[in-house]
Amino acid sequence: MRIKTVDLTKIFHVGSSEITAVNKVNFEVNEAKFIAIVGPSGSGKSTLLSLIGLNDYPNYGKIFIDDIDTVLLSGSQRRKIRLSRMGFVFQTFNLFPTLNALENVELPMALANKSKGEQREKAVRLLEAMGLSNRLFHRPKELSMGEMQRVAIARALVNNPELIIADEPTGELDSKTAKEIIRLLFDINRKEKTTVIVATHDEKIVDVADAIYSMYDGKLKLEG
Ligand SMILES: Nc1ncnc2c1ncn2[C@@H]1O[C@H](COP(=O)(O)OP(=O)(O)O)[C@@H](O)[C@H]1O
Ligand SMILES: [Mg+2]
Numbered sequence: 001m002r003i004k005t006v007d008l009t010k011i012f013h014v015g016s017s018e019i020t021a022v023n024k025v026n027f028e029v030n031e032a033k034f035i036a037i038v039g040p041s042g043s044g045k046s047t048l049l050s051l052i053g054l055n056d057y058p059n060y061g062k063i064f065i066d067d068i069d070t071v072l073l074s075g076s077q078r079r080k081i082r083l084s085r086m087g088f089v090f091q092t093f094n095l096f097p098t099l100n101a102l103e104n105v106e107l108p109m110a111l112a113n114k115s116k117g118e119q120r121e122k123a124v125r126l127l128e129a130m131g132l133s134n135r136l137f138h139r140p141k142e143l144s145m146g147e148m149q150r151v152a153i154a155r156a157l158v159n160n161p162e163l164i165i166a167d168e169p170t171g172e173l174d175s176k177t178a179k180e181i182i183r184l185l186f187d188i189n190r191k192e193k194t195t196v197i198v199a200t201h202d203e204k205i206v207d208v209a210d211a212i213y214s215m216y217d218g219k220l221k222l223e224g
Helices: 045-052 075-085 101-111 116-129 145-157 175-192 203-208
Strands: 003-014 017-029 034-038 060-065 086-090 163-167 195-199 211-216 219-222
Touching: 003 045, 017 045, 017 060, 017 219, 034 045, 034 175, 034 203, 045 163, 045 195, 075 086, 086 145, 101 116, 101 145, 116 145, 145 175, 163 175, 175 195, 175 203
Parallel strands: 034 195, 034 211, 086 163, 163 195
Antiparallel strands: 003 017, 003 060, 211 219
């Protein structure tokens, strides 16, 4: 998936004050790239990712996906792109606590109207690929942090996304587990040609990225 933003701007109003969380960002990512976005807390990384993930609307500027101006899309077209072409990984995993690992992974396929049989077959296969074949029926609170993140990555992959957006995916993990998670994301990028955009403080992610951007006060800058 190719993504391009032009002067992308997001302003929050809190009481009488205005926060420009994303300030005229021009960003371009080509297919199959692994991109890291670094920057201090509050610099606008998560806001930028939620705009690119079509989870929020900019105040100004544009986001193009494969040359389509996303401003022209309806809400349901945006949801369809999110569901069927993007996968999301978060710092705190965002798994449903009442669902077991299998059910968490099946959920995006259920929303995409895949058959029950296909849902189960694919969820099992992905969880096995994540090394979790003996955790299928565990609920999130019965899993370690690293296992929860691997369930979340399996969930992000079920609808064969062209883009994975990961917001501080190793933020809650110890260094060894973080390495395993980075390896998984990197392998997906290299093998499946999935574009990966990661907001992170983790040097280990920065080391494997094709390009590194830094964010400061809503401004994005290419580092290398
Ligand atoms: N929903 C919101 N309402 C108001 N302010 C917000 C909201 N989301 C983020 N912000 C503000 O926007 C700025 C950027 O936040 P964020 O994108 O979460 O940064 P980062 O992910 O780099 O830590 C911060 O000042 C934050 O307080
Ligand atoms: Mg953030």
